[in-house]
Each structure stands twice: as C-alpha cells, then as structure tokens.
Amino acid sequence: xxxxxxxxxxxxxxxxxxxxxxxxxxxxxxxxxxxxxxxxxxxxxxxxxxxxxxxxxxxxxxxxxxxxxxxxxxxxxxxxxxxxxxxxxxxxxxxxxxxxxxxxxxxxxxxxxxxxxxxxxxxxxxxxxxxxxxxxxxxxxxxxxxxxxxxxxxxxxxxxxxxxxxxxxxxxxxxxxxxxxxxxxxxxxxxxxxxxxxxxxxxxxxxxxxxxxxxxxxxxxxxxxxxxxxxxxxxxxxxxxxxxxxxxxxxxxxxxxxxxxxxxxxxxxxxxxxxxxxxxxxxxxxxxxxxxxxxxxxxxxxxxxxxxxxxxxxxxxxxxxxxxxxxxxxxxxxxxxxxxxxxxxxxxxxxxxxxxxxxxxxxxxxxxxxxxxxxxxxxx
Numbered sequence: 001x002x003x004x005x006x007x008x009x010x011x012x013x014x015x016x017x018x019x020x021x022x023x024x025x026x027x028x029x030x031x032x033x034x035x036x037x038x039x040x041x042x043x044x045x046x047x048x049x050x051x052x053x054x055x056x057x058x059x060x061x062x063x064x065x066x067x068x069x070x071x072x073x074x075x076x077x078x079x080x081x082x083x084x085x086x087x088x089x090x091x092x093x094x095x096x097x098x099x100x101x102x103x104x105x106x107x108x109x110x111x112x113x114x115x116x117x118x119x120x121x122x123x124x125x126x127x128x129x130x131x132x133x134x135x136x137x138x139x140x141x142x143x144x145x146x147x148x149x150x151x152x153x154x155x156x157x158x159x160x161x162x163x164x165x166x167x168x169x170x171x172x173x174x175x176x177x178x179x180x181x182x183x184x185x186x187x188x189x190x191x192x193x194x195x196x197x198x199x200x201x202x203x204x205x206x207x208x209x210x211x212x213x214x215x216x217x218x219x220x221x222x223x224x225x226x227x228x229x230x231x232x233x234x235x236x237x238x239x240x241x242x243x244x245x246x247x248x249x250x251x252x253x254x255x256x257x258x259x260x261x262x263x264x265x266x267x268x269x270x271x272x273x274x275x276x277x278x279x280x281x282x283x284x285x286x287x288x289x290x291x292x293x294x295x296x297x298x299x300x301x302x303x304x305x306x307x308x309x310x311x312x313x314x315x316x317x318x319x320x321x322x323x324x325x326x327x328x329x330x331x332x333x334x335x336x337x338x339x340x341x342x343x344x345x346x347x348x349x350x351x352x353x354x355x356x357x358x359x360x361x362x363x364x365x366x367x368x369x370x371x372x373x374x375x376x377x378x379x380x
Contacts, residue, residue, distance in 0.1 A: 031063065032257045036247040042075075043244075045255075065227060075249040077230075077242035094157040094213050100171035105157065105213035106138060118142050119214065124223065124232070124240040133232050133240055134220040140212065152203075153180055154210025176211045225327065273319050273380045278336070279303055279311060279361075281371040292379075294318060309369030311361045312353075313376060320357040320380065329380050333361055336373040346372055 031044035043062035059070035059078045072078045094105040108119070119140040126133055157174045164170050183202050189195040223230070223242075231245040273293035278286040283305040290296060300316040320329065333350035350361045363372040 032255060034060070034062070035254050035256055036249065037251045037254065038248060040247045042247050042253070043071075064229065067227060067230070071244060073249065073253075075244040075247060077244075093161045093216075094174065094211075095159045095161070096156045098158050098173070100159045100161040100169075103218070104216040105155070106216060107157075108140060108212040108214045123216075124242060125220075126232075126234050126240050132222055132224045135223050136220040137217040138214040139217075140214045151180075152206055152210065155213040157211050157213055174211075179205060273378070275315075275319060276375060276377045277301065277313060278375050279313070279373065281373050283311065286373075305371075306360075307369065309363045309371055311363075311374075313359045313361065315357050315359070315378065317357050320352070320359070320378065322355055322357050324380070326352055326354060329378065331359065332377040332379075334375050335363060336375060346370060348372070348374055350376060 031046055033044045034042040036042065043064035045060055045062055059072050062069060062071050070078050093100070094107065095102055096105075119138075119142075121138055123136050123138055124133055125136060153176050158177050159171055160174045162170045162172070179202050183199065186195055186198040186202065189198065223232075229245050231243050233241045233243065235241065274291045275293065275296070276289045276291075278288070280286050283303045285301060285303050288296070288301060296316055296319065302314045304312045304314070306312055329352050331350045331352065333348050335346045335348045346363060346365045348361065348363045350359055352359055359376060359378065361374060361376060363370050363374060365372070
C-alpha cells in the first residue's frame, strides 16, 4: 500500500518535539562556534551559513556540553532529524488494548522516503505532578512502503486517550478500530451492490494513509536542571518548548571560525558544612555527627515518616537554605539494615525537595516500600 507523500509529523499529548540527543559526540575539539552580538557563546557547529540563510535552512545543528540538537533563528530547540517539521501538539495517545492501558503510541504521518530506516526522535514533557521536564524517546522500526502493520489499516491502534477541557482522562475506540469492525461486518453481508458500496466507503477512508504509530518510551531523562543554558516554556496541556538562555537572538548571530574559546576553569566546591544523621526505621533520630559548620541544637533537626519507607528530614536553614542552589548540595545515603538478608535486597534513595530545607529518603526491599535504619550525609 503506497503511503502519501507527506512530511513526518508527530502528534502527542502534552509533548512538543525536540530533536536532540543527550550524551552526543562532542564537536568542541574541532568545530567553529556561534555567538551573539554581545559575544555570548551559543554552541559549536558545522552549519556555517544557517543564520545568514535561515529562510533556506530551517535549523542549525548545535553541540554544547553533551547535548547535540537543532535550534532555529529565535534560539528555540527545534527539529531536523529526518527533516521533521513539528509545530503543534494534540491530546492523543494510542494503545493496542481496548481500555487505554499498556504501552503508549503516537501517530506518525510518514514522508515516503523514511520507511527505509528506523525512526527515532525525542520529545519533551512537563510532569503535571512534579513539574519536572522529562525527555522521552519515540521510535518506529523501518517498514515496507507498501505494507505497514498487519493489515490495510496499518499499525494496530485499538483505543486512544485524551485529556478534555476539564482535565479528565477520556478513553475511546480509535477510528481505525471502528473501520476494522465495520469491514468485518460488511464481509458478512450478501454479495451485491450494497456490500460493495459499504466496503468501498471503508477502503476510500483508509485510502493510502494507514495508521503509523511511534512507540513512546516508558521512562525518560530529567532535563529540568541538566543544562544551565537551557530554558523551557510551558504551554497548554503541559507541552514544552526548549530554548537557549543567555544569548540575544534578536540581532545578528556571528559565526566565529577561530579556535574555540577556552571554557572557564571549574573548581570543585569547597565543603563548608558536613553533617551525618543516623535514623532508626521508626523515625527516631539515633545520633548526629557534625564535622564542619556551626553547632545544631537537638530540636533543630526533625524526622517525619510520610508513609512506609518514606522519610523527610528537616535541617535548619543555616545548614540547608530553602533558596540555596540545589546543585551545591551533596547527599549520600546508605541503609543500615542490620541483617544480611535485608542488606542484599534493600535499596535507598535521597534527594532535596526543591525550595525547601527538607531531604526526602526512600527505602525499599525487593522493590516495595520498607522501613529501615539508614544514614544520611549532607555536604554543602
């Protein structure tokens, strides 16, 4: 079945496409770079004429730190992988089950050339609960241009979900599934003009545009504070647009074809506060060691059990300021399980709750919440 000659589009709930990769190969050792009219560094590049001809070239490839992707003339992170053109989002996820459960998929409309290669790109989404910006991956294996999926309808899409204007999750049958069921019923009709008419109508609607679904990864990469120069704009339905901060794209962007500037020397932070707290499984503060920083009163540290295996430790603000840089706080937590059988199966995690002086610790045994003795070391 021939596929219509269209650009490849991704429609995905709450997600705006950003074609880039983390841990990309660095171009810094040999590339020229772009800077704005004030000399602010943008990124390394091999696209030398983009900003002079952005009406011809839709995006410039940029490498910075371990990020490699594309930006447009406004400094927004955009798409160019497989010459994609993504300019909107929708509320639709597709599923291969009838009740909108299981693996999520998004609809792709494929330009005829790209069936020859496996498709992969990335999307950004803001979590409505944690407000973190997460990067997910969308993939589709290479496919025969005349045969997509198992039948004339393309990839299997039985149900689709949407978020309505009130924020409610709605699950409905896909149009593709409705047509598939109608075809099955039409095939049971007596042969004749009426059956031919019904089946012709179905064939006409499916036409040369079978459903092509890209698989959305179950987990993603937290991009919220990954790069200090990358900002995000949150749009309707938690869709996200990334952009470059700290550079002025309103005036001419200059390509510097000389040796790249030496990056400023980064120093490891000198620890001025160092404290270790030991906590019992029942939330009792066993003891505290302070090796750097001012004294702390016994009543200035508190432990609150939020739920099974979840502990919140509140420190005084002179040790952990609420508005302090979260990246300057170093945490180390370990389980003191007491027995070998617990030690081998118990895990622990710890993080600072943003804009608070609270450290949250979670302990699990075999993947399930579990109350355990533990130690937490905080350095700042």
